[in-house]
Amino acid sequence: MIGVVSYLVFFTTVAAILAIAVLGLNLQWGNTGLFNGGVVAFFGAGAYGTLILGGTPQPDHLGGFELPYLLALLGGMAAAGALAWGVGVLTLRLRHDYLAIATFGVAVAFENLMRNAEALGGGAKGLRGFERPLREALGSGFLYNLAFLAFVLVCLVLVWRSLDRLVASPFGRLLRAIREDETAARSLGKSPARIRLTAFVTGSVIMGLSGGLYATFYAFVSPQDVLPVLTFQIWAMLIVGGAGNTRGAVMGAFLIWAAWTASGWGLSRFAPVEAQLYTGSIQYVLIGLVIVGMLLWRPQGLFPERLVVSQSGREGARSTQGERQ
Template sequence: MLAYITAVAIVFCIYALLTLSLNLHFGFTGLINFGHVGFFAIGAYAAALCSLNGMPYVVGFTAAAALAALAAWPLGLLALRLREDYLAIVTLAFSEIVRVVITAEEWLTNGVQGLPGIPRPFASLGIGGNAELAYLALVVTAVVLAILLIRHLVRSPFGRLIQAIRDDEVAVKALGKNPAGVKVRVFMIGAAIAGIAGALYAHYMNYIVPDQFLPLVTFYVWMAMILGGAGSISGSLVGAGVLIGILEGSRVVRDLLPNVMQVEMASLRLALVGLLLVLFVLYRPNGLMVKRDES
């Protein structure tokens, strides 16, 4: 039981990182990003390839954050020129391009066969509770650092500027401020956090394939952010917790209903998530943590 709870907690922390980074993009800055899973995938493969080639974990995590941020740079530039709906389409296309490239470049990523045998930190502690708890401590530390970083950003003059851009970009320009560089930096910072989440995911799973980075992951992260509340750091954590509760709860129900096929349960899970989304939009449009300016 402890092993299961630890595993769920680790997955929750990874989704919390993804939700926090997406909230920085949309909740605090108003940048619509439907391709968040692309940064997640870049981070996962960067860290995995570094570790499989004998590099230290620190190098892998640094590469994950740096490459994800670098990939976000041109998207940040596009955000300066595109309306919200077009930016959403471009970011969605970006995530699919990342997945197609990962699948096609077999010489580097092993294509659809994936990358097995990714080493996990603290493996020397042995298989079992100690290693899992140590890894949980690592992902919790990553979440805490991400929270502190985002809290510092949103409470600084930079944070007040990005929230002003979210609320009324025209007024910001009228005051003589230039939103261009700010949007690019926000895109890169959020992508770097998502890249770290990908690195943690790759090392925890020990095996990654392109099909683990479908647009469905982005949908789940958006769902978590909406449930918790856009523009709320605590909302990101609450939303990720509710999402993981739904996903894991449906697996428990599946065990209690042996006659229900796995495909049917997956469809039921998506229907439940969609129903919750509709209900929250109708009755709690600001999410569970309704204080939008909370940080």
């Protein structure tokens, strides 16, 4: 029984951490129409940043600044934001495919750098020497995990609420206007490139928070944690939940993470031994099918907002059309 509960705590913690990243992607893609092909780079920058800033000194790689935990986490988020700013400044004034390619490239380069630059991130062995915060007070058992889950949930709710507020604000309306009709937005005297950059960096900082929490949870991060598959998973979560709505993003995160772990468990348990090598491929095919299938048959996602988000989107389009007349 305690085994089931502790597994549930573990599962919920990881799903909630990923849900935060999905919320970040939702701001970029769902609200602003920015394609981020390298979610994992910003997630990774948060993870590595947090551990390097908050870890104990290690002989073989950078780190050991031993900053207080919350400061380290903020530092990780700042690292993700800085990375996003660099990519965004170079690409957001160009055609949208440049952003897609550059973000994809930054993820490839990030993983490659972390795998090779041992002095920076410990290389393939990963980054060690991080003490989880408050461990002395809470121990390292079930109680600790429960407390950490609570912390993650608080973060999730905070991000969720503030994004809802942001989208309802004038800034949020501006994002939608740019997404629907960039020329009209520009003619109103707004600079779409700057506003998109703000949205892109903010979304990436949120992904950095998710990465920081993830690394804290495992007290360890390695290049294996920043593989491209994570980007695909986070997308599938967003698209299943329904891009453009935060509730869907969070539900999509839990649903896809459950499906992913269940399919992994099922395949490892029931697939014949000689096929074990291929369980990863099968899971990847499934996630690809989820992405393509949703786009073809249910682009609005499984959990469209009850207030009918598409209706308001169309009204937005109509009003901008009206302005052009």
